[in-house]
Amino acid sequence: MILSNIESIPGSEISEHYGIVQGSTIRAKHIGKDFLAGLKNIVGGELHSYTELLQESRSEAIDRMVDQAEELGANAIVNIRFATSSVAAGASEILCYGTAVKINR
Amino acid sequence: MAGLLIQIGVPIGIILLGWWFGKAAEKKHYRSINEREERHAQIPVLSASWIDSDQSCQKSSLAVGSVVISVDAYKKFFAGLRKLFGGEMVSYSSLLDRARREAILRMRASAPDADGFLNCRVETSTIAGSSDGGMGTVEVMAFSTAIWLKK
Numbered sequence: 001m002i003l004s005n006i007e008s009i010p011g012s013e014i015s016e017h018y019g020i021v022q023g024s025t026i027r028a029k030h031i032g033k034d035f036l037a038g039l040k041n042i043v044g045g046e047l048h049s050y051t052e053l054l055q056e057s058r059s060e061a062i063d064r065m066v067d068q069a070e071e072l073g074a075n076a077i078v079n080i081r082f083a084t085s086s087v088a089a090g091a092s093e094i095l096c097y098g099t100a101v102k103i104n105r
Numbered sequence: 106m107a108g109l110l111i112q113i114g115v116p117i118g119i120i121l122l123g124w125w126f127g128k129a130a131e132k133k134h135y136r137s138i139n140e141r142e143e144r145h146a147q148i149p150v151l152s153a154s155w156i157d158s159d160q161s162c163q164k165s166s167l168a169v170g171s172v173v174i175s176v177d178a179y180k181k182f183f184a185g186l187r188k189l190f191g192g193e194m195v196s197y198s199s200l201l202d203r204a205r206r207e208a209i210l211r212m213r214a215s216a217p218d219a220d221g222f223l224n225c226r227v228e229t230s231t232i233a234g235s236s237d238g239g240m241g242t243v244e245v246m247a248f249s250t251a252i253w254l255k256k
Contacts, residue, residue: 002165002166003166003167004165004166004167004250005167005224005226005248005249005250006154006155006223006224006250007154009165010162010165010223010250010252011161011162011163011164011165011252037175037242040175041175041176041177041178041181041242042119042122042123042126042177042178043122043123043126043127043130043177043178044123044126044127044130044131044174044175044176044177044178044180044200045126045127045130045134045174045175045177046172046173046174046175046207047173047174047175047242050173050232050242050244051171051172051173051244054171054173054232054244054246055171058169058171058246062167080167080248082169082228082246082248083228084228084230084232084244084246085230086230086231086232092232
């Protein structure tokens with residue numbers, strides 16, 4: 001599966017469109033990690049536990065999107081977009097969506 | 106009397122702690138960002154979705170980099186004061202600048218042998234974590250399409 005956030009896959013041509021595919025996940029934070037992050041708010045800097053958490057959720061969302069595209073018989077996804085929103089205190093949703101296509105190599 | 110001292114002393118202590126550690130961390134981070142940006146300077150990152158080149162593209166893939174960063178107590182305090190008078194919040198802009206550049210560097214690092222990055226987009230979102238609902242923790246994500254040209 002080739003992923004791209006451009007409207008096409010560079011170096012190949014699109015032969016078929018399958019429409020929009022999407023994947024999303026909602027993750028909550030570990031209370032211990034949240035506490036440590038609260039302490040980190042005093043001295044500032046990167047919150048590694050959160051970075052990791054969001055990266056994990058993002059790859060989960062991408063995997064779900066890819067699964068959907070595979071079911072449709074696509075071999076690439078173009079025009080991928082991401083969106084993050086906090087749905088509830090301590091939880092955030094990661095959404096990723098794109099257009100499933102078939103390309104000729 | 107002792108109670109009053111604690112009531113005033115603890116927040117001031119936290120702000121001083123934030124000032125001391127936050128400043129040191131920012132300096133160190135900027136040094137590391139500048140050093141890494143210089144090392145990668147010859148590989149282009151474009152916000153356009155095409156590249157002007159006579160070589161054709163051999164391979165492409167999605168590259169993502171993200172960072173979650175929080176503001177320190179000192180910056181938060183002075184940003185709070187700034188809210189009374191208006192104007193640019195310098196302490197926050199340096200924080201977001203650091204986060205964005207770091208996210209782009211991580212995106213580059215996720216495809217270290219790529220010849221270029223097309224259609225780079227940067228997104229900033231506040232994530233839940235700040236108790237007062239203000240700016241406490243922000244996530245910055247950079248994503249683009251990494252391309253490899255035919256040699």
